[in-house]
Amino acid sequence: MKTIINIGGMSCAGCARAIEEAVAKLDGVRSAAVNLAAEKAAVVYDPQKITQEAVEAAINNLGYKVLSRPAPEENVRGAWRQFGLAALFALPLLYLAMIPMLAAWAERLLPFPLLPLVLNPQYHAFRYALAQFVLVLPIMLAGLKFYTRGWHALLRLRPNMDSLIAVGTAAAFLYSVYNVYLLGRGNYHALHALYFETAGIILTLVLLGKALEASAKGRASAAITNLLKLAPQTAVVVRGDVEKEIPLAEVLVGDIVLVNPGARIPVDGEVIDGRTSVDESMLTGESLPVEKKAGDVVYAATLNTTGAIEFRAAKVGEATALAQIVKLVEAAQNSKAPIARLADVVSGYFVAGLFAVAVLTGIFWLVFTRDIASALTNFVSVLVIACPCALGLATPTAVMVGAGRGAEKGILIKNGAALENSCRLDTVIFDKTGTLTEGRPVVTDIFTVAGVTPEYLLQTAAAVEKNSEHPLGQAVVRKAQERGLLIAAAQDFTAWPGRGIEARLNGDVVLAGNYIFMAERNVPTTALEKAVEQVVAGGQSSLYVARDGELLGMFALADCPRADSREAVARLHKMGIRVVMLTGDNKQAAELTAKEIGVDEAAAEILPQDKLDEIKRIQVFRKKVAMVGDGINDAPALAQADVGIALGSGTDVAIESAEIVLLRNDILAVPAAIMLSRRTLRVIKQNLFWAFAYNIIGVPLAAAGLLNPMLAAAAMSFSSLSVVLNALRLKKAKLN
Secondary structure (H helix, E strand, O other): OEEEEEEEOOOOHHHHHHHHHHHHOOOOEEEEEEEOOOOEEEEEEOOOOOOHHHHHHHHHHOOOEEEOOOHHHHHHHHHHHHHHHHHHHHHHHHHHHHHHHHHHHHHHHOOOOOOOHHHOOOOOHHHHHHHHHHHHHHHHHHOHHHHHHHHHHHHOOOOOHHHHHHHHHHHHHHHHHHHHHHHHOOOHHHHHHOOHHHHHHHHHHHHHHHHHHHHHHHHHOHHHHHHHHHOOOEEEEEEOOEEEEEEHHHOOOOOEEEEOOOOEOOOEEEEEEOOEEEEOHHHHOOOOOEEEOOOOEEOOOOEEOOOOEEEEEEEOHHHOHHHHHHHHHHHHHHOOOOOHHHHHHHHHHHHHHHHHHHHHHHHHHHHHHOOHHHHHHHHHHHHHHOOHHHHHHHHHHHHHHHHHHHHHOOEEEOOHHHHHHHHHOOEEEEEHHHHHEOOOOEEEEEEEOOOOOHHHHHHHHHHHHOOOOOHHHHHHHHHHHHOOOOOOOOEEEEEEOOOEEEEEEOOEEEEEEOHHHHHHOOOOOHHHHHHHHHHHHOOOEEEEEEEOOEEEEEEEEEOOEOOOHHHHHHHHHHOOOEEEEEOOOOHHHHHHHHHHHOOOEEEOOOOHHHHHHHHHHHHHOOOOEEEEEOOHHHHHHHHHOOEEEEEOOOOHHHHHHOOEEEOOOOOOHHHHHHHHHHHHHHHHHHHHHHHHHHHHHHHHHHHOOOOOHHHHHHHHHHHHHHHHHHHHHHHHOOOO
């Protein structure tokens, strides 16, 4: 069983790693992955051995808090409230601390003193120091979480970012308290060794960074929030002969649901009455409304635009398409991309290493300068410049936003590995039928013998094929309907598998089938020899029609390429990707389609097992392969490929086997998905670079005494915020 647990109190990758390791050690837990950006843990466990409550208790025992709602929703207001309290006291504290530096020039320029006499450090140093002590206490109260969580982590020998802040500010605070004591004993030199403002401003800046970060992370996870908000809270149903509005949770499978124009559809179902257009853009990314009539499927949260409809509820609650999409996006956002392992390994040792560097820095300055103030300043600077948050947020934030952006465009990426692997693809293999082509044959040409009109041939063939389920027969019927021809009803219908059909029309025997069927019934076809050559050369299928033993004509049929196939292939070529087409059709039909669409290679007469072998053959040459398909026979190939991509219009088996699902039946989404992957990985690399760069540059500067602790705190906060803001650029990324 898999569950998603919301967690509060995490501050850096060290926290995430500590939770992962502790939960993974529990008997019955198969895997645990913690997403710092989403503040969630994805846990797979055996319910026969352990309960979810036991897993949550283990997390709480570590000093973190299991939440009922997603942490970002609860964090934002609290983070800004804490910052507001800190800032309220930090400003006067900073003003007091700056007085000695401002006094020299201000007294000459201003007609009034900077401070009342009672707090003037020249006359009342102890009161001045005591005022700073009083002002810093509320700030430390606002930042109390750093101390409770930080010391708790230290006691478990798993220090995190909170530990760095707690130790750094506590050192500055306690050293300042000691100097207040000395001032009280009459040592006025201690006035110059007060660092209350250092502790206070560091905490305030870190709280500001956390508030900004919480707001940004809320925007990063907005894709799921926005999807959930689209679902209406009530539905109008007909029970008995009474219409009534009920809460969404009370809608049952089989209920008759009424939806008026302008309202959102509450659950999935099948239309039984009425016609309308439905805006399904939130589900598929398709901007144009889709026509709906009796027998068509409608989906929860889509918008009914023009007409009133009645439909029978088929899927409710967690079974709706919307709920399944939300689950898929959440799973992707909580999964780890392979590139995240580097940050995980580094962050595992990062904080402990920083503590060692900070202590060595303090000892070095104390030994070589004999100045405890300098040693303390540089010790604190090293602690607070560290950016474990940025390292921890670099990858998951980008994956969150990338997966959310994909969902908005009808591209469901199931996990971080698929998102990362897609950017390394150099070959894309397409199944032909239903993927590069429309998936159903259409009449391309009509050939008749002398004295027979195309309309007569169409009417005759359509009357016989009207009740046929064969794709070629259905294509003929559609062609007749398109031309508005009256289709008569045939009698004594008989199907001859692999040959054709036979029926009576106004007493005459009508045959419709292939060349073998005509030959077996002694129907001569020599009158259409040239037409047959043309059809065979074009790789098309043929359907002969005869009446009372005389040939009337022949239809040429083909599964035509999608309108967007050529453009999709061209976009892939522009991205440097080789395109291969696999099909079970004959070689001539495959070559004709390949030439029309522009693929690099086409393999014909391919069985499902052959598709699998073809992918393996390409992978032998160290090629990264994506397979795009929509049928049940594509499932093995989708699973074998480095990245399996399924069209959402395909079978459930194909969708289950794929790592990327395209909800819109549009293959232009294939290059769009790969482009999204490339842009996401680029952002991840940028984030990791800047996260490492901050530390590589900042820590030596702090150790060398070239960085004030307050500037160090500002840089640390900005580093975390910068990686989140950089990831948010993906929300506007162009995918074509």
